[in-house]
Amino acid sequence: MNTVFFFRLMRNFAFFAVILGALQARAEPAHGISMYGDPALPPDFVSLPYARPDAPKGGSITLGNTGGFNSLNPYVHKGTSPWQLRFFTHEALMGRSWDEPFALYGVLAESVEVPDDRTWVEFTLREGARFSDGSPVTVEDVLFSYEVLGTEGHPRYHSLHAQIDTITQTGPRSLRITFTGDSRELALLAGMRPILSKAQWEGRDFANAPLADIPIGSGPYVVSDYEAGRFVQLTRNPDYWGADIPFRRGTHNIDQIKLDFYGDASVMFEAFKAGEISALREFNADKWARLYDFPAVARGDIVKSEIPHGKPSGMTGFVMNTRTPPFDDWRVREAMILAFNFEFINDTLTGSSQPRITSYFSNSELAFVPGPATGKVADLLSPFADDLLPGTLEGYTLPQSDGSERNRRGIRQAMALLQEAGWSAQDGVMQNGAGDPLAFTILLSQGSSENKAITDLYVSALRRLGIDVAVETTDSAQYVQRTTAFDFDMTPYRRALSLSPGNEQRFYWGSAAADQEGSRNLMGATSPVIDAMIDAMLVARSQEDFVAAVRALDRTLTAGRYVIPFWQYTVGRIAHDARLRFPEQLPIYGDGPNFMPQVWWFEDS
Structure with a gap:
């Protein structure tokens, strides 16, 4: 073989090897991502394993909180907002399955892509994703959300922002985030940031917005009414864009969720006994055994459910x-x-x-x-x-x-x-x-x-x-x-x-x-x-x-x-209206807002 030809051949081989290696290093777009290994659910999964995909829609419930609120923006440092809001009104690019240690599946994003070293992550938005005002969720909204939350939002959002090197749009519906930190988790955290409407907040004081400025989200519920410090009414959006995506099937089944606020836990418990609250979590096992024997329980109108879990005590x-x-x-x-x-x-x-x-x-x-x-x-x-x-x-x-x-x-x-x-x-x-x-x-x-x-x-x-x-x-x-x-x-x-x-x-x-x-x-x-x-x-x-x-x-x-x-809470205890039902299969994380009321339904029969 001619020496010149040999070196040309080897040079071309090396060139193609580099290209091949680069292609292999770039993972294919996937429906989900896990901290270690692959996510448990396949690309064609129908619903989360602890959700009933054909659960009936309808009904109204009331949940109780102690204290009050002076804000309806759960994404800023200023003020006190109802803690449930960020689980109902807004969405992220991906959502967490509570039946795995840490795995995410597409919500606003239809796919996620990461290299082996996870130094960057790329998301592609779903066509048809919309905010509750009917406007489309765009890459610009995503870029804006990361910036405003990381600089003006609650401090819990600042850490990720400090570890982002660049965020760039890579296509009409796609963006890439590169990281400065060396952590496998950053790609997952990036998928969990709530997405806000740029049109609503651009040029406005996001961190100090008044109570009346309710953030517009893309989630299943909207704030339809409120009275400062007393109640918040959430209504399921009949035009919610994501009702049929796999991650959402069988979830958010209640039409109306009202959050009532009480001065203390004792008053709230009396309201529950009187039928003014639909469900109540009890964290004291002795009270669970002694105090939940009132007439509505004896009649079967109220059911006591225990939800085991496998999560750390905290x-x-x-x-x-x-x-x-x-x-x-x-x-x-x-x-x-x-x-x-x-x-x-x-x-x-x-x-x-x-x-x-x-x-x-x-x-x-x-x-x-x-x-x-x-x-x-x-x-x-x-x-x-x-x-x-x-x-x-x-x-x-x-x-x-x-x-x-x-x-x-x-x-x-x-x-x-x-x-x-x-x-x-x-x-x-x-x-x-x-x-x-x-x-x-x-x-x-x-x-x-x-x-x-x-x-x-x-x-x-x-x-x-x-x-x-x-x-x-x-x-x-x-x-x-x-x-x-x-x-x-x-x-x-x-x-x-x-x-x-x-x-x-x-x-x-x-x-x-x-x-x-x-x-x-x-x-x-x-x-x-x-x-x-x-x-x-x-x-x-x-x-x-x-x-x-x-x-x-x-x-x-x-x-x-x-x-x-103090003591551990090794089991979740929920006393609830007998018309409220939940699936037989329970998530390994047990109870929480992503279980009750997210996958529960109202069955008046």
Whole structure:
């Protein structure tokens, strides 16, 4: 063979090899995307597995909320809006299946495309997708939504925006987003951002819009009426564009959903008993057993349904603000946990029927394994050994009392830790070397009767330690304002977690979010170890590495003693009008707004 010809041949081969490699690196457009592997549902799926595709449409229901509202825009930081709105009125490019750890399927987008390294994602919009005012959903609306939410929207949208390099239109109905961050999850998060109407908001003050400026969405429902602070009426859009797409079949079956607002949970419960509310979630197992025996239940007009789930416990408890003394000292936080007589409080308020939360991801495979850290978890944590709080590597276990009211052992241990931290009891008052008393306030939201009952039992133990503790109750609007600004010492806290934690963890307890008003990092955690474990979780390329990183994060958070854990909610409890029905197949995530009322229907027979 001639040498020149040989090199030309090899050069051409190399050229075609590069082209072939590029084509192979570019994935084909798909109907869905999963965090790891392929989504469970095939391209021709009929409906979500926990939805009944032929469910009847019709009926009206009323749901209850405590507190009030002064905004109907759930996408901004300002004001308090009904939490249900973003599940009813707006849509994203893709929607989440709650029967998989983390998988998305097309809603506004008909297809999604990603390369193996997920450095970018491309979406193609469906023809016919429309806002409730009849205008088409365009690529321009999508580009506008990412920009306005990432800069003027609620802080929960800012993290993704900071990790986007470019967003460009690639065709009449397609766009590509490239990322700066190294995380498999970014492509999925990009598919979940709500899409707003550019025509409605361009040139207007989105972040400070008045109550009357209701965001126009493309979702199944529209806000048809409201009275500030009292009710919101949602009406199913008869011209909803997406009623027949697979992701929507059998969902959003109720014609009218009214959200009524009540001063507190007790008043709301009485309204439910009187038939003014159609369904009520109950989180206390003891109340579920004792209080739901009123006449409507006996007649069969009200049905009690229990919905099991396989998701992590998340964290529910009293969160301590570590930004200021005294909770900037882990020993004081541990003393607060020791003084919390869980066994006695649990027996008093739930009849010991609900197990305690033992970590942030308890009740799932993501929870840290008790005892010393081993294997990949130890490998992740060991480089930070000098920065770890006691119990992180060797294992941390919540204290247990003997169940008696006095909790003598817990109080003794709490006293010893406080002394180690520089506090001592003088004439019945816990004080430091300068004579300043150990004092703090527990902030409660008005109408939270269960949290008030827990607080009352806890305060008596704290006062036995000589701690000057006050309880302050505010209305819901002021409570949101105070917690958003981190203006509290200790307050009730609830953080739900999924089977596929991701970038939101930075917003929950990453150092960058500690001083970002409106973030979910209420405890003010600023730990390089937490940050590193989140990073390790986000760049994991295998399920094994992912689980190890989450377990290491779980250890770090739990040993951080940021929250005094309460009890788990291992089953969802819904008392409801007997005419409300739901499918037999339940999602692995159990109950939530994407289950009740999204896949329920009204059957008056």
